[in-house]
Amino acid sequence: MMDEKFDCIIVGAGIAGLAAAMTLARNNMKFLLIEKGEFAGSKNVSGGVLWGHDLAKLVPEYWKEEDGGWERFINHRRLTFMDDQSTFSVDFKSSHFNEPPYSGVVVLRSKFDRWLAGKVQEEIDKSDYAMESFIATNIKVDEILMEDDKAVGIRTGEEEFHAHSVIISEGVNNLLTRQVGLQDDYVPADHMLTGIKEVIRFDQKVLEDRFQLNGLSGMSNEFVGYATDGVEGGGFLYTNRDTISLGLVAGIKDMREKQKSPHDILNTFKSHPVIQDTIKGGEVVEYSAHVVSSGDKRVMPKELYKDGVLICGEAANLLMNAGKAIQGMDYAMRSGILGAETIVKAKERDDYTSNTLKEYKQALAKSYVMKDINNFQDAVHMLHNPKMFKDVPNLICDFGRKFFTIDNEPTKKSREMMAESIKEHSSYWDLIKIGLKGAKSL
Amino acid sequence: MKFYVCIKQVPDVDAPIQIKDGKLIQDTDRMVLNAYDASAVEEALVLKEEHGGEVEVVLVGPDKAKETIRKALAMGADKATHIATSGDEDYDSATYANILATFFSDKEYDVISCGKQSQDTDAGLAGSMLGEHLDLPYATNAVGLEAEEGTLVVKRQGDAGQEIIGLPTPCLVTCSNDMNEPRIPSLKGIMQSKRKPVEDVALSDLDIDESSLQPKTKVTGHMEKPEREPGQKFEGEPEELAQKVATLLDEEENVI
Amino acid sequence: MSTLLTHIAISDGKIKRSSLEVLSHMRQLAEANRHTAEAVIIDAEASNYVDEVKKYGPSTIYTVEDPIFENHMNTPLLKALTKVMDEAEPYIFGFGSTESTKDILGALAANQDAAVLSDVSEFELTDEGIEAKRPVMAAKILSDNVAEGDRILVSVRSGSYDLDEGDADADVVDIDFSIDDSEIQATLREIIGASGDKIDLAEAETIVAAGRGAKDEEGQDLINELASVLNAGIGASRALTEAGIMDPSLQIGQTGKVVSPQLYIAVGISGAIQHVAGMTNSKVIVAINKDPDAPIFDIADYGIVGDLYKVLPPFIEELKKIKG
């Protein structure tokens, strides 16, 4: 009985893998979820806002749990442009977002993933395969076993396990995706970014007062400009229960060229006068760093499936990193769900070949995931444009400074001020180009 | 040989912790198998592989400690007893030793192994307490074990060096993590662990009246240890650094 | 008026300083609270140490003398300790936290139905018993503890109290002791690596500790030379004791020894919390590590970022010069 085949083996218990596992358990499938970290979430680093409503599909009414895996719901968003001294923010807060299902929740992955894994286990326990489905941690999958170019199982160390299908949800370092031949080995460095993050603790009351939080409401703030010290990328700040997650993502190639380390950039960001005020009195309790992809479609795997295997989440480069916010967890969750639903169908038809599995790609194409990714490619490309993370924020802050200065001189019209700022920071021509591109992309 | 290994679930000391109103809060709630107990399990498994026998783990703790029991079973222990507590109690080493002593009073075994201490509290008491309650010859802080006919040979790290002690079985030993590198459960091990027998025992099954378990010691609060401030860090030419620091140690600190 | 009794541990023909630290504190507590401080020496030649112990001012010194105490064995020691407790009826019984103490403390508490706190870093008397601080969570946190009852055992980390001599006018009471071979089930077959003239790390003024960075022969030579220039004890991280490069008795940290020297030089040690747990109470910490982000630098007073093979030779030369 033990050595019998699994319906599916899922590699990687990140968001995509856990979403897939939950879906399989609910559909009464016999599966194995394998995670190399000591526990689900131990290796995962996200800033993290999990956007969208899919979490409620996986864990209905998750907000009712006393101590669920999430930190706060978002009802307050802010986009901040910064130069070396000033910030200029676009700020939106609405009580419209106060009721569940929330449109976004902040999570700390080491806690959230573990919690979600617990929920998956509960679902396994309720299924027919309570004794035959497993979540196994601290196990690294070394190889996907292939027979006639069809995935038939996995190898870890000396051990081999067989399955009708494999879901690869291994995240951004997608070695197995490459091993099965769905992605080229070479991914250009300018499509890779490093994300680093600090968790900074406050007295909960202080945190709530400082960010005007109410109950479990929370804020997300993205930063463009000085936050990355001239390197392509952006910064973020999210409020957790009694900590904030503060960090940034920065292009690896650009960093290398400018000879800057993520650590230095984060320190520069933190020493900005406005950020200094924001984090005063906090204590850094965690520091972590992780590679994150750019979400450029050009580096997506050649295909998302082949006989017996599907690629979900960031392993498939399903991510959007367009300056305004990183979205990767919600895409990972949706793709995990859709992938698992396809495996369920494959079992019904007893056909795990591409014939059935291609429906995963079709479902993904119909979903908001691929629509978003397709629609925002221009914005993703703009991320590489130095004007976007340098000149434009400088210009906006300069305009802000002029606009808000009252210095006993005749006050100029804002249009004039804008023109002055533009002259100083950028040529009209550049700005028009960016404006056109930006308008088209967003 | 029949081994009982007493295992404890402890908070992961590597996880971030904070203190709120004197209480320790670890909000990731990461609980692990006490590292010293993992070494005790490992050593028992090695001896079993050499000499045959059975390894059974015993844990006193709340429901969520099942996870830790599974870990020991996944490593290769044959079966387990889970003595359930509510999880809200503040038992000290003596309380656990009392419960375990009651459990063992009608059991047969060659060796009871414990960890030399709990990783979170570093108390290092429960093992020898249990030995005393059960009137067993015992040795603590073992860094090596060997089995001979009717005798467990313990190498223990003592004050004056390593003592080689022969203990007639049945006996008790507490294990240091310097003894071995505990195996990481294989996937097969993890899968098999789900089918291994875990016997659930309530305190009432042992005729223990919970109200009689009043600990004589209590933890009344926690505080962060006053942190050492990082001092000066020197980078540069080795010769210069060496000279600079040597001079500072001599002239500023007066410790040379 | 109650008795505050201190156990005086002997190892290698010497009194363990940690016992005298405890005795010093106990005598101060006794003076402040109108109790009496007493001490007990259990050794093959217990009477040899009486004069030295007297200096710390206990009013009574119990001795238990028997050849069986030549080497540490828990059964005879426990039997002696229970006899002493019957005789002296201590309210508080204090120990220095040595390996031999750790071997019997729990068993003695169980035998005497006493409350017990091990490895405390400080303790005071209260109306009901004692209040003590203990490092927990790999010594990241200090916990407050109380122990209540009419018999309380406590062991104290070395280096927690200063030595303090007191009025030297003690009665000496020898306690009759004998043990039959049949009472001892365990057999002590051999002792390996007896420390001989090695410096006891728990009492060392200066310690040079080596980690994985210094694991080869050249590294070891440098460590030895540095230690000999400074007349220092040599310690090690678990990486080296585990690899069999250093004697296990030299391990410093959570599993190993707790030390509190005036000067601690960590060479090629990353500074894992379990190592730091054993050495944060050092007065001055010097770290030599090639990784500028090594956590050891967070607690070092003087951090030298560099390759130990390049830094140690000139460092040793420099120290030689200073030493003249």
Ligand SMILES: Cc1cc2nc3c(=O)[nH]c(=O)nc-3n(C[C@H](O)[C@H](O)[C@H](O)COP(=O)(O)OP(=O)(O)OC[C@H]3O[C@@H](n4cnc5c(N)ncnc54)[C@H](O)[C@@H]3O)c2cc1C
């Ligand atoms: C600093 C930072 C901030 C971010 N902020 C946000 C944000 O605010 N919102 C958002 O939506 N997204 C954010 N992202 C992106 C998001 O984290 C990822 O897109 C998301 O985690 C992808 O999920 P996944 O399940 O595909 O991969 P992962 O979460 O990376 O999970 C992959 C899992 O597979 C395991 N694994 C890998 N290889 C193996 C193997 N061989 N065997 C066994 N297990 C294996 C890994 O240990 C890991 O647990 C951020 C990323 C970073 C780095």
Ligand SMILES: Cc1cc2nc3c(=O)[nH]c(=O)nc-3n(C[C@H](O)[C@H](O)[C@H](O)COP(=O)(O)OP(=O)(O)OC[C@H]3O[C@@H](n4cnc5c(N)ncnc54)[C@H](O)[C@@H]3O)c2cc1C
């Ligand atoms: C329950 C438990 C108890 C433990 N108890 C203890 C204990 O009592 N004591 C203890 O020490 N550990 C203990 N450990 C282990 C501890 O966690 C660490 O693994 C151990 O301390 C690491 O030793 P290390 O610093 O020598 O090695 P590493 O962590 O490998 O560090 C080696 C360091 O040397 C540096 N280095 C390398 N080459 C050079 C060079 N040429 N020049 C300069 N620097 C160089 C490196 O940058 C690195 O920082 C325990 C662990 C557990 C789980």
Ligand SMILES: Nc1ncnc2c1ncn2[C@@H]1O[C@H](COP(=O)(O)O)[C@@H](O)[C@H]1O
């Ligand atoms: N709740 C428990 N369940 C099983 N064994 C325990 C328990 N508490 C302590 N022990 C054993 O006693 C050792 C630790 O003792 P102590 O340091 O006094 O807490 C552990 O390594 C275990 O072997």
